[in-house]
Amino acid sequence: MKPPSTNSVRAGYKQTEVGVIPEDWKIVLLGELAEFITSGSRGWAEFYSESGALFIRSQNVRDGRLIFDDTQYVRPPSGAEGNRTKVYRNDLLITITGNSVGNVALVEHEFDEAYISQHVGMVRLHRAELGEYVCRYLSPNSPGNPQIAGSQSGQSKPGLNLQNLRDFSIAVPPTFPEQRAIAEALGDVDALLGTLDRLIAKKRDLKQAAMQQLLTGKTRLPGFRGEWKVKRLGDLFDFSGGYSASRDQLSSEGHRYLHYGDIHGSSKSYVDADADYQVIPKLDIPLKYVASASFLQDGDVVFVDASEDDAGTSKHVVVVNKDNRPFISGLHTIVAKSKTHELAHSYRRYCFQTSDVRKQFLFYAVGTKVSGISKSNIAKLTLAFPGVAEQTAIAGVLIDIDDELVGLEQRRGKTRALKQGMTQELLTGRTRLV
Numbered sequence: 001m002k003p004p005s006t007n008s009v010r011a012g013y014k015q016t017e018v019g020v021i022p023e024d025w026k027i028v029l030l031g032e033l034a035e036f037i038t039s040g041s042r043g044w045a046e047f048y049s050e051s052g053a054l055f056i057r058s059q060n061v062r063d064g065r066l067i068f069d070d071t072q073y074v075r076p077p078s079g080a081e082g083n084r085t086k087v088y089r090n091d092l093l094i095t096i097t098g099n100s101v102g103n104v105a106l107v108e109h110e111f112d113e114a115y116i117s118q119h120v121g122m123v124r125l126h127r128a129e130l131g132e133y134v135c136r137y138l139s140p141n142s143p144g145n146p147q148i149a150g151s152q153s154g155q156s157k158p159g160l161n162l163q164n165l166r167d168f169s170i171a172v173p174p175t176f177p178e179q180r181a182i183a184e185a186l187g188d189v190d191a192l193l194g195t196l197d198r199l200i201a202k203k204r205d206l207k208q209a210a211m212q213q214l215l216t217g218k219t220r221l222p223g224f225r226g227e228w229k230v231k232r233l234g235d236l237f238d239f240s241g242g243y244s245a246s247r248d249q250l251s252s253e254g255h256r257y258l259h260y261g262d263i264h265g266s267s268k269s270y271v272d273a274d275a276d277y278q279v280i281p282k283l284d285i286p287l288k289y290v291a292s293a294s295f296l297q298d299g300d301v302v303f304v305d306a307s308e309d310d311a312g313t314s315k316h317v318v319v320v321n322k323d324n325r326p327f328i329s330g331l332h333t334i335v336a337k338s339k340t341h342e343l344a345h346s347y348r349r350y351c352f353q354t355s356d357v358r359k360q361f362l363f364y365a366v367g368t369k370v371s372g373i374s375k376s377n378i379a380k381l382t383l384a385f386p387g388v389a390e391q392t393a394i395a396g397v398l399i400d401i402d403d404e405l406v407g408l409e410q411r412r413g414k415t416r417a418l419k420q421g422m423t424q425e426l427l428t429g430r431t432r433l434v
Helices: 079-085 128-138 145-151 162-167 176-214 260-264 355-364 388-426
Strands: 013-016 019-022 026-029 034-039 053-056 072-074 092-095 104-106 114-116 120-125 169-172 229-232 237-241 255-258 270-272 301-304 316-320 327-329 333-338 382-385
Touching: 034 079, 034 162, 079 114, 092 128, 104 128, 114 120, 120 128, 120 162, 128 145, 128 169, 128 176, 176 388, 255 260, 260 301, 355 382
Parallel strands: 053 114, 255 327, 270 316
Antiparallel strands: 013 019, 026 169, 034 120, 053 072, 092 104, 092 120, 229 382, 237 333, 301 316, 301 333
């Protein structure tokens, strides 16, 4: 592809095949920097074992690092294949097949023994100290990563070959101190993101533990005692369906519409008709065509009636609609409207998330590829709950945890945006650290 005109390039910079970079930077092919570029062979399944050498697969190569939340071991293969696929510290690993093509990781630690799968390309650099910089340059959202997308072949299973890897262009600063400064600056942001990820995971675990204790009565908040009631959901709610409309019928115009896919995709346990207005899809339809039971009011609980996995069978949101805006419950939803005032609105956000209630959902769910639950079966579920005052206190504790989670997630989002901006500035030389 012909580079764009250099007329608009500012002084001290030059136009190259990877974009505008400083005049003193060089463009080098990855193959020129590496002494060894290879990938694993097929047939690894026969070597799988419960212990032995670590086996690095495409799912382990993420976010510039190796992540082993899913670990596989192999019996070390002998001969040339074993030598060709053995991993050492400072090797650069790139996924070359499947949906995760282009993920990059640097081997930062020396393993006793580790091997790569056929879905992973391995690059052994002439100068190991270049590893972190090259890893940053080729990682997703970095200047070099578009080359990976542009080099992929295949339709159903996109992939790269070893020649693709050799031909990747790397923009390299003239000195090692500058290369190191760039890598360290981006590494510091990654370390902050890792800290935030761990805090978020810890806070989520705390929330789960608090829910299992407080929502079952195993732990009581100070000042509360007495027996809890146990009732069928059919005694607490009337159940009805929603107005069916496809995703193609939705737009930014019309009345608020709650699609079951948006319940599945939400990380929140409630939807606010006003605060969430901008992200709620709309259906442009005369309201006279919608049954009154499908209009969502404050405190209504909306369950999905279909899910592709067991975890989604009990997915739901509680509606916040203080001003009674027209809000239509949609396709594949079951609307629960209160018969009584025994459940506080805030408590409804959490009380259906206990393991006991989820087990009941799974018991009544039917289907193979898609699990579904009916209005009549939801009515059979039972719920244990305390008085309204205790419910409100319990919900207050959990809402505080949720608010802390939202704050951490917003901070993580801002940090990711900062990293993306720094990546573009530092790896193109628009901002120089040395």
